[in-house]
Amino acid sequence: MSFFETLADRIEATDSVVSVGLDPDPNRLPEFLANADLPRWAFNRRIIDATHEHAACYKPNAAFYEDADGWRALEETIAYAHGKDVPVLLDAKRADIGNTTRQYAAALDRADAITVNPYLGRDSLQPFLDREEKGVFVLCRTSNPGGSDLQDLELASGEPLYERVAALADVWNGNDNVGLVVGATAPEELAEVREIVPEIPFLVPGVGAQGGDAEAAVEHGLADRPDAAVDVGLVNSSRGIIFAGEESSRPDDEATYFGAAGDAAKRLKKRLNQYR
Amino acid sequence: MSFFETLADRIEATDSVVSVGLDPDPNRLPEFLANADLPRWAFNRRIIDATHEHAACYKPNAAFYEDADGWRALEETIAYAHGKDVPVLLDAKRADIGNTTRQYAAALDRADAITVNPYLGRDSLQPFLDREEKGVFVLCRTSNPGGSDLQDLELASGEPLYERVAALADVWNGNDNVGLVVGATAPEELAEVREIVPEIPFLVPGVGAQGGDAEAAVEHGLADRPDAAVDVGLVNSSRGIIFAGEESSRPDDEATYFGAAGDAAKRLKKRLNQYR
Numbered sequence: 001m002s003f004f005e006t007l008a009d010r011i012e013a014t015d016s017v018v019s020v021g022l023d024p025d026p027n028r029l030p031e032f033l034a035n036a037d038l039p040r041w042a043f044n045r046r047i048i049d050a051t052h053e054h055a056a057c058y059k060p061n062a063a064f065y066e067d068a069d070g071w072r073a074l075e076e077t078i079a080y081a082h083g084k085d086v087p088v089l090l091d092a093k094r095a096d097i098g099n100t101t102r103q104y105a106a107a108l109d110r111a112d113a114i115t116v117n118p119y120l121g122r123d124s125l126q127p128f129l130d131r132e133e134k135g136v137f138v139l140c141r142t143s144n145p146g147g148s149d150l151q152d153l154e155l156a157s158g159e160p161l162y163e164r165v166a167a168l169a170d171v172w173n174g175n176d177n178v179g180l181v182v183g184a185t186a187p188e189e190l191a192e193v194r195e196i197v198p199e200i201p202f203l204v205p206g207v208g209a210q211g212g213d214a215e216a217a218v219e220h221g222l223a224d225r226p227d228a229a230v231d232v233g234l235v236n237s238s239r240g241i242i243f244a245g246e247e248s249s250r251p252d253d254e255a256t257y258f259g260a261a262g263d264a265a266k267r268l269k270k271r272l273n274q275y276r
Numbered sequence: 277m278s279f280f281e282t283l284a285d286r287i288e289a290t291d292s293v294v295s296v297g298l299d300p301d302p303n304r305l306p307e308f309l310a311n312a313d314l315p316r317w318a319f320n321r322r323i324i325d326a327t328h329e330h331a332a333c334y335k336p337n338a339a340f341y342e343d344a345d346g347w348r349a350l351e352e353t354i355a356y357a358h359g360k361d362v363p364v365l366l367d368a369k370r371a372d373i374g375n376t377t378r379q380y381a382a383a384l385d386r387a388d389a390i391t392v393n394p395y396l397g398r399d400s401l402q403p404f405l406d407r408e409e410k411g412v413f414v415l416c417r418t419s420n421p422g423g424s425d426l427q428d429l430e431l432a433s434g435e436p437l438y439e440r441v442a443a444l445a446d447v448w449n450g451n452d453n454v455g456l457v458v459g460a461t462a463p464e465e466l467a468e469v470r471e472i473v474p475e476i477p478f479l480v481p482g483v484g485a486q487g488g489d490a491e492a493a494v495e496h497g498l499a500d501r502p503d504a505a506v507d508v509g510l511v512n513s514s515r516g517i518i519f520a521g522e523e524s525s526r527p528d529d530e531a532t533y534f535g536a537a538g539d540a541a542k543r544l545k546k547r548l549n550q551y552r
Binding site for chain 2: 117
């Protein structure tokens with residue numbers, strides 16, 4: 001079964017296109033987990049318990065796991081999410097060349113999908129693309145201010161670079177396993193990219209803490225695919241969900257803290273479902 | 277002391293611009309290290325012992341360390357290289373946004389320099405650039421075939437994307453700590469980029485196993501900087517040095533195997549020094 005088929009099933013089962021970003025910033029983990037064996041894993045496990053009913057997908061960002069304990073926490077997290085039937089998209093933004101990028105692609109032995117960076121071109125992504133049953137989300141238009149530095153550059157052919165990246169990703173999509181990362185902070189760009197690639201699912205970050213446009217994220221981020229009963233795509237929130245407990249009535253109480261994360265995931269699901 | 281000052285001193289002390297790529301592909305590690313506690317670390321330690329006299333720099337590629345044991349092996353490797361007075365450039369090709377890229381930049385707590393990917397723009401690199409005493413090598417023109425997919429795209433302003441990246445990197449270089457990655461497989465492009473940024477040191481991969489042009493790598497890769505007694509830059513070889521033992525007379529003999537790596541590093545140093 002392909003990643004997008006798995007994802008479509010999950011979206012249907014949960015009635016949700018919410019991707020929950022698992023970015024356990026060590027400086028923001030609650031005090032009461034400070035003495036856990038692997039605090040990031042202890043945190044993620046509780047977040048998964050609290051949110052999985054509303055999660056189409058979990059998206060751990062690799063940056064938060066780049067040390068020996070971190071990779072153990074990540075492995076445990078992926079296995080636990082799978083135990084709850086939730087697919088895992090590793091937000092790694094990787095790409096390298098030749099024998100090296102094959103090493104990076106080994107991350108897909110565990111995760112179901114990954115984000116990759118297109119700057120090094122097709123062969124740098126080939127070992128990812130070759131994994132037919134896995135999803136490969138190519139960075140296209142990112143939601144940060146500096147995203148425009150390169151991505152908006154106008155090409156001699158008239159279109160901005162990010163539109164060319166979308167067109168290239170379509171060419172690279174021989175295994176029908178390519179997605180695109182398109183930020184919600186630029187709604188009109190979401191619409192333009194959707195026009196170029198009608199059937200490619202988007203991962204849309206930037207709806208939570210970054211304040212992006214939820215309606216545009218759903219309208220353009222989800223793809224109407226012939227093989228799926230529901231439109232397929234993901235709208236991600238990380239800090240807005242996992243650290244919602246900081247604003248709860250009793251942030252030092254474990255049940256209250258993680259309950260707030262569950263509530264935040266549910267709220268986002270409902271907010272997005274208005275537009276589906 | 278800035279990274280480029282440290283590097284200039286090291287180049288002068290060793291009379292070498294060789295960067296030794298530490299890419300311990302698990303499928304190519306010699307049999308006789310199979311039972312070591314951390315085989316990658318055991319391998320790297322012996323490579324460092326054999327090559328450090330000829331190494332201006334070690335360049336571990338993060339892709340080969342992305343698991344719990346791997347990060348331990350990498351930490352040991354960096355500490356050991358520092359014990360031999362050799363700076364370490366982590367070839368990570370990272371970039372992400374906001375709070376996430378700050379996590380990636382923490383890699384510079386250990387390494388002396390890092391490679392980064394420009395596709396997400398300036399703010400994605402800012403936490404790296406802010407580390408004044410560290411080196412930040414921005415991917416510009418890579419040595420793989422697909423490097424042309426995006427990097428050679430002609431902009432409306434007339435130049436290819438990689439030249440714009442070089443110009444942007446120059447703008448981002450407020451702390452005088454920016455380098456560029458420019459492959460040796462396209463010598464004329466090396467010359468063009470050098471013209472745009474006369475004082476920025478290059479990391480030039482692709483001279484070893486990839487068969488790039490050593491003369492062009494030295495002529496254009498090294499920067500004539502007002503603050504340094506020698507021209508500053510790095511020419512990298514990974515597999516051509518670290519796996520030279522596979523072609524030695526006795527690949528199953530530890531001393532012969534690693535002796536071949538030392539010989540290969542020395543040969544590359546001499547070959548490059550013809551053109552310095």
